[in-house]
Amino acid sequence: MTILSDALAVAGKDLRIEARSRVTLGQILPFGVLVLLLFAFALDPQSRLLPNVAPGLFWIAVLLAAVLAVSRSFAVESEHGARDALRLSGIDGASVFLGKAGAIVLELLALEVVLLIGTFGLYNVNVRGLEVLIPTAVAATCGIAATGTVYGILAAGLRVRETLVPLLVLPVTAPVLLGATRAFDDALTGSTGDAWPWVQLLVVFAAVYVTAGIVAFESLLEEA
């Protein structure tokens, strides 16, 4: 299908740019790790509080890093008139959305693996429900990436996009933070049965924003 092959071309282009520029590896990843470290310092590693709040701190670190990844994804389209070239290319807006969101998903999933290892090390927690942890991470990441891509293109044409993207994305992704934190908490404590309603919430959230992006991205790209 053209829509999927075009989306793969856009995702491949974005991932190639990230692999070569190393912004994700050299800046966004260290930023996420730094956020985890600062929380550990602020909340005293010796206290019993840290393992209890670890899921929330992990997802806050992911969300903050995601904002940077979204901004970066649209910054490359702003340089040298690349966004106009993309509009002129004839690629459907839905394909651009799926490609850019897909690239962000892969970047964030890689980031989450590293942050998860950091969380285990710094916050003294263990996983007891991997079967919940993985679908939670995938669904939450898809939701964050889809939301970020929709709001990223909304802010793309504006001079204040760097400061506007977090203001738009962070409040809207509050349900993801809530659902992913609860599901992760259940995965860490082993009470996996309680996690599935939260995973379902994350899946619905992601489905809503992926659908909205597919439908609306063409118009948003034209107005950017």
Added chain:
Amino acid sequence: MPVVSTRSAVCVLGRFPALAGADLDVAAGEIVLLSGPNGAGKTTLLRLIAGLLPLRSGSATVLGVDLRRDRRSHRRHLALVGHDTGCYDDLTVRENVRFGLRSAGADVRQADAAIERLGLAAQSGITHRRLSAGQRRRLALAVAFARAPRLLLLDEPHAGLDADGRALLDELLAAASSEGRTVILASHELERARALAHREVVVDAGLLHGGVLETIDGDVVAQGTKVEAAVS
């Protein structure tokens, strides 16, 4: 049927009409030069034809598509080389050309030939970031020509090119015209561009035909300017 046909086309940027009533017909295979002072509306006219800017009023038909209804479906058949290259800093010359071809639904195997034609074979593995200004301009032209578009829209295409590059571009434009492709170029290098063009259209204060240029609040900002269409 003209490849480009506009009637009283008005295009507004912010509060100001950057194009205030453009009448233009361009036939297949023609090379049309848009001349006029800075800020006259040449770039706006090119972007309007490309479908990047909406019509405020009037009409525009490009490659058989009425832009009042559809500003997208003709885009795969045209290429616009503007002041920016439209390329990605961290992709190589070859990757940028291949992505341009791939996204236009064209055969990516044409990339190397286009790179060779624009004299960038030695730089094909170098990223856009590391190219000189002239090489970047050649890359933008390579992306455009690789697609073999039916309509080429060029904004100051000679800018930044060395003597060889300018001569090469003139050859490519003449060849494109002889193949039936249409070229509309905006340029301040009038001597060179006039030698190439079949026709020159003067754009002045957003007008290709006489009229009054107002802000959308009704303040008159210019009036009574002209259009001239001359056969070289």
